[in-house]
Amino acid sequence: MENNWSQRVAIITGGAAGLGLATAQRLATAGVKVALFDARSEALDKAKPQLPGEVSTHEVDVTDAASVGAAVAAVVQAWGHVDILINSAGITGQTNIKTHEIPMDDFSRVMAVNVHGLVHTFQAVAPAMLERGYGRVLNVASIAGKDGNAGMASYSASKAAVIGLTKSQGKEYAQSGLTINAIAPAVVRTEIVAAMPPEQVKYMTTKIPMGRCGTVEEFATLAMFIVSAENSFTTGFCYDLTGGRSVY
Ligand SMILES: NC(=O)c1ccc[n+]([C@@H]2O[C@H](COP(=O)([O-])OP(=O)(O)OC[C@H]3O[C@@H](n4cnc5c(N)ncnc54)[C@H](O)[C@@H]3O)[C@@H](O)[C@H]2O)c1
Secondary structure: OOOOOHEEEEEEEOOOOOHHHHHHHHHOOOOOOEEEEOOOOHHHHHHHHOOOOEEEEOOOOOOOOOHHHOOOOOOHHOOOOEEEEEEOOOOOOOOOOHHHHOOOOHHHHHHHHHHHHHHHHHHHHHHHHHHOOOOEEEEEHHHHHOOOOOOHHHHHHHHHHHHHHHHEEEEHHHOEEEEEEEEEEEEOOOHHHHHHHHHHHHHHHOOOOOOOOEEEHHHHHHHHOOOOOOOOOOOEEEEEOOOOOOOO
């Protein structure tokens, strides 16, 4: 199947910064109409002029199903359909902390953003994708969800849930024209990493066999392939982006 980028519409959550924004830039440059969903309106305002072509921004908290539903409806009304959903919104919660010390409200917030958020966005876009028999969904997981990072139990549990969700969805929609895949990155120096304690970042980076962090460009390159129409026989899979840390 041809990629036909100029006829595609993409929604990217967490699209105002980091991995989501880098992927938005790549897609927009290829001619995709891009809708950025993010909780931070100022970051959205800064991101928009960085993208060429047709771009819309939507202040959305992915934990709020009504807010997600309204924004998806606005995209469908403006552009007619949604081909691509990239779930990049995510938080770490408190890190460098042991499980018995985790405040439960922090644990719940991590789950709400990193897991419930993905279900909210998928439930909002799925009917339109299923009706057209086409869709590419990419859930951003983490190496933490495969390996379990000490000091990051809530985050690791949430990203393991993302991988499990993706595997189930891949099978559920395998005959519908939709593919649902995930990426598990190791460390890429974005704002989410800058906000973490240096000891925690050191713990994660020293585990990377290539001896360096990944880049947003490397993430965007893989993401672009995963959501391409040509990538049509892989679903429910978690792609690796860890400089050799994860080989399974
Ligand atoms: N950078 C890394 O090293 C790394 C590694 C593995 C996985 N990840 C995952 O990649 C994804 C993107 O991270 P990033 O590095 O670009 O971080 P980032 O902090 O630069 O970007 C995340 C974006 O998500 C938005 N966001 C947070 N909560 C939200 C909510 N409730 N509703 C809507 N938007 C919300 C933020 O405002 C921010 O713009 C996250 O899911 C993260 O867990 C990142």
